[in-house]
Amino acid sequence: MAGRPRDERARNVVLRRAADIASMDGLEGLSIGRLATDLGVSKSGLFGYFGSKEELQLATIRVAAGIYLDEVVRPALAVPPGLGRVWRLCENWLSYSQRRVFPGGCFFFTVTAEFDARPGRVRDAVAAASRDWIRLVARTVEDARQLGELVDDTDANQLAFELIAFMETANAVSLLHDDPAAYQRGRAAIRRRLHDAATDPAMLPDVESVT
Amino acid sequence: MAGRPRDERARNVVLRRAADIASMDGLEGLSIGRLATDLGVSKSGLFGYFGSKEELQLATIRVAAGIYLDEVVRPALAVPPGLGRVWRLCENWLSYSQRRVFPGGCFFFTVTAEFDARPGRVRDAVAAASRDWIRLVARTVEDARQLGELVDDTDANQLAFELIAFMETANAVSLLHDDPAAYQRGRAAIRRRLHDAATDPAMLPDVESVT
DNA sequence: CCTACCGATCGGTAGG
DNA sequence: CCTACCGATCGGTAGG
Structure with missing residues (x-):
């Protein structure tokens, strides 16, 4: 059921x-x-x-994860492993949040805070997505380390x-205080931290100007 | 109205x-x-x-802000201004989150994510509390700077x-992944950042062992 | 995929 | 501060 192209669309x-x-x-x-x-359809x-409502929630999480993959992860994997890819990943995340790909900012920030203290399948799905993301960032960093x-x-x-702390806080502050400068703060914090950990800081691109 | 001690209690x-x-x-x-x-009372x-429900929500925010003040802010103001006070403030916050003073972790983290994309008086009250907190941390840091x-x-x-990014992310990760090590991560990040900014890193206390 | 409906619960009110 | 109720909306179902 629901296998026809029109249904899926x-x-x-x-x-x-x-x-x-x-x-x-x-x-x-x-x-x-x-x-x-x-x-404009019937309930x-x-x-x-x-x-069920729970299945709707789970399906929504899957679609949001796909968008996140397209907006943040895939374009970062298109650049070679190393410090540049770490930077790209962070930059893509900030851009995804700032461009309001979702009108309420990062979808996963909202639903994490919503479900982090309630048991159930929805929480488990949110936690799994979060774990995947954390692991991806850590592996990207580890690749850069192993590359020297x-x-x-x-x-x-x-x-x-x-x-991740800098990215999520930029998202949260920009939303709550309607303050685009939060992204400058997040970007500066990430840049500084990577600068301190880099063997050749000159490999970090300049901070781009922000709209 | 509602001024008698019993009512207030x-x-x-x-x-x-x-x-x-x-x-x-x-x-x-x-x-x-x-x-x-x-x-066990009537609705x-x-x-x-x-x-109204909105007044209940606003009164709840005021009570939560008072608890936050007692748990995090006041005991930090009891130590002298400077790097030690900055550290105390962060340490108190992590302890307040970790001890689950509120069962869902930091009250303000939950309600910030809930209201950061909806207009209204509740959002305004949450944003005002957040602004106060950010300003307090910034002033505490600035005091330490002016003291050399x-x-x-x-x-x-x-x-x-x-x-703040390190604190809130420790809270969020510990809740979603049921992972107390998140507080170690947050504490290590704060310690490192303060170490790098300190004129005399020896003034930072050792990281306490975590239960 | 529609209309029409179910019981439960929501915020809020009347009346005492 | 209680019982009893209001209209609206919730998730979900029957029947076509």
């Missing part, structure tokens, strides 16, 4: 809108009735696509934690 | 419980009916204390951003 339109809503109001704030009204028709572009005693997991 | 019991619920499920997830059932009686304990070209607002 329709499903994707629904889920893309669902991810937008969830980025602002959370996955609980996302209601089937509201989503149906927004899209029960939409319900039939997913079978970061000092030898660099703790990849620790550095990944710090870089 | 009762109000405080209600709001303390409200803050606990909101730290896990958010200020929208906090419903008057559920709160009433939890406390309309409880409603009468506040007049941080290098002269320290950008207080930038350093405050970075310290």
Whole structure:
């Protein structure tokens, strides 16, 4: 069921809108009735696509993860491993947040805070996505270390934690205080930290001007 | 109205419980009916204390801010200004999060992510509390700089951003991944950053062992 | 994939 | 500060 191209395309339109809503109001704030009204379809028709609210939430997370992959991860993997790729990954994340690919900023920031203290399948899916992301950043850092572009005693997991902290806080501050300068702060913090860990700081590109 | 001691005490019991619920499920997830059932009182009686859900949410934020002040801010102001006070402030925050003073971790982390993309009085109150906190950290850093304990070209607002990023990310990671080591990561990051900015790194206390 | 409906719960009110 | 209720909305179902 739901295997025909038209169904899949329709499903994707629904889920893309669902991810937008969830980025602002959370996955609980996302209601089937509201989503149906927004899209001009019947509630029960939409319900039939997913079978339950929880399945809708899980499908929304999968679609958001795909967008994240396209916007942040894939274009960074297109540049060679090393310090440049670490920088690209961070830069892509800040751009993805700043361009409001999701209107409520990073989808995963919103739903992490929403589900981090509630058990269930939704929390598990959010945690799995987070784990994948943390591991990807750590592996990218570790690659740079092994290539000799970061000092030898660099703790990849620790550095990944710090870089992610700067990205997420830039996202949070920019949203809550409507302050685009938060991205300058995040970018400066990342640049400084990578500068300190780099064997050849000249390999870091200049900080780009921010709109 | 509601000025008698007994009323105020009762109000405080209600709001303390409200803050606990909101730290896990958010200020929208906090419903008057559920709160009433939890406390064994009638819904309309409880409603009468506040007049509207929004007023309940705003009163809950005020109570949570008071607890934050008692747990994090006041004990840091008891030590003299300087690098030691900066460290105390960060250490108190990590302890407040780790001890689960609120069962869902930092109350303000949860409600910031919940309201950062929705307009209204609740968002404004959350943003005001966040601004106060950021300014306090920045002023504490600036005091340390003026006392000559941080290098002269320290950008207080930038350093405050970075310290806050480490604290909030320790909170978020520990909750989502049920991983107490996140606090070690946060503490190590803060320590390293302050070490680099200190004029006399020996003034930083050793990292305490973590349970 | 629609209309029409279910019981439960929401914020809020009336009346005492 | 209680009981009893209001209309709206929730997730979900029946029946076509």
